[in-house]
Amino acid sequence: MTKHAPFRFDTVGSFLRPENLKQAREEYEKGNFSYQELKNFEDAAIRDLVKKEIAAGYKGITDGEFRRAYWHLDFFWGLGGIKRVQAKTGYQFHDEVTKPDSATVVGTIHGRNHPFVAHYTFLRDLVADNNEVEARITIPSPSQLYFELIRDEEHVEQLNSVYANFDDVVADISKAYLEVIQQLFDEGLRTLQVDDCTWGILVDDNFLTLWGQGRDKEEVRRELAATFLRLNNAVYKHVPEGLVVNTHVCRGNFHSTWAASGGYASVAEELFEQEEVNAYYLEFDTDRAGDFTPLAKVSGDKKVVLGLVTSKFGELESKEELISRIKEASQYVPLDRLSLSTQCGFASTEEGNILTEEQQWAKLALIKEVAEEVWGTENK
Secondary structure, eight states: OOOOSOOSBOOOSBOOOOHHHHHHHHHHHTTSSOHHHHHHHHHHHHHHHHHHHHHTTOOEEOOBTTTOSBSSHHHHHTSEEEEEEEOSSOOBOSSOBOOOEEEEEEEEEEOTTOTHHHHHHHHHHHTTTOTTOEEOEEEEOHHHHHHHHTSSHHHHHHHHHHOSSHHHHHHHHHHHHHHHHHHHHHTTOOEEEEEEOHHHHHTOHHHHHHHHTTSOHHHHHHHHHHHHHHHHHHHHTTSOTTOEEEEEEOSOOBTTBOOOOOOSGGGHIIIIIISOOSEEEEEOSSGGGOOSGGGGGOOTTOEEEEEEEOSSOOSOOOHHHHHHHHHHHTTTSOGGGEEEEESSOSOSBTTOOSSOHHHHHHHHHHHHHHHHHHHOSOOO
16 A cells, blocks of 8 residues: 555544543553553554444554543653643633643653654554555644643743753754654654644634733734744654655644634644645634635645544534535635545543544544545545
């Protein structure tokens, strides 16, 4: 198999954790299970998930992020020079607050011996005999790491105590990421998905007002957009030749709630024109994401995966409406460069969204059905 994600019908990566896996993680956190006992549950759950993904007809196979508590923090905690800490408060969502887990810098950031490499090789070996699918892994963006390291005043003070200037931060973050990516590539990874909520936050005027503390919102947006673009492209432009890099952008996904609102227009130049990626997996399941007009800024032959189906709730979308929206989006990006998925994963954190596993798979069946009607039955 030579085709890489995105596929015509695709997933974003995370899946609802089985109850026995949730219970095993709880026992591990309490000190009642060893790491090996937890890993045995993870291995079994991932084997079962992979069988289900393949049976559902999907080709971009993930491990469901079953070894993580968070879509992003676990990756940060695996980097050298980064420490797991508790922030003053969790992430603020629309009507919920997450646990206050966070990451801070305590030394030179590096990517040697990252645990995600073993996560990938386990998945790779599970599908090694199937030439119709590919194992892929998701990691958070470089900009997301930096954003975590400046999360509040305490984080900023800690960062400044280790790094004297921003250029050194960029250099070490990019070096650390490229170290991890090279390890993954050497083990056979050819499609990397980078998840990124920084763009999804930048479109939200309320966030900019709070963050800017009286400064002009557009000035703050442009400043942060330039920073995030620099951090990301410092990695994306230098990945090994032959590695496909796709990115996923959304506005927060925790326990069926959201964190930000706003269309893509305000960041379209940096995100769609200048970011050096192969494809964008984009949230478009509600009005909070705006309309498709900014897609006209997608440069070159980049692809767009339309996140029209929500992973937040179990009710199925109208097939006819989905097809209509795909046709509308094709006014801005040609149909042959479009694909379909959910707007985000089903469980960006271990808590998962508020729907059943049965509803989760029904969503994916709907996506496949719609994609085959629009593009034909070959998922390429």
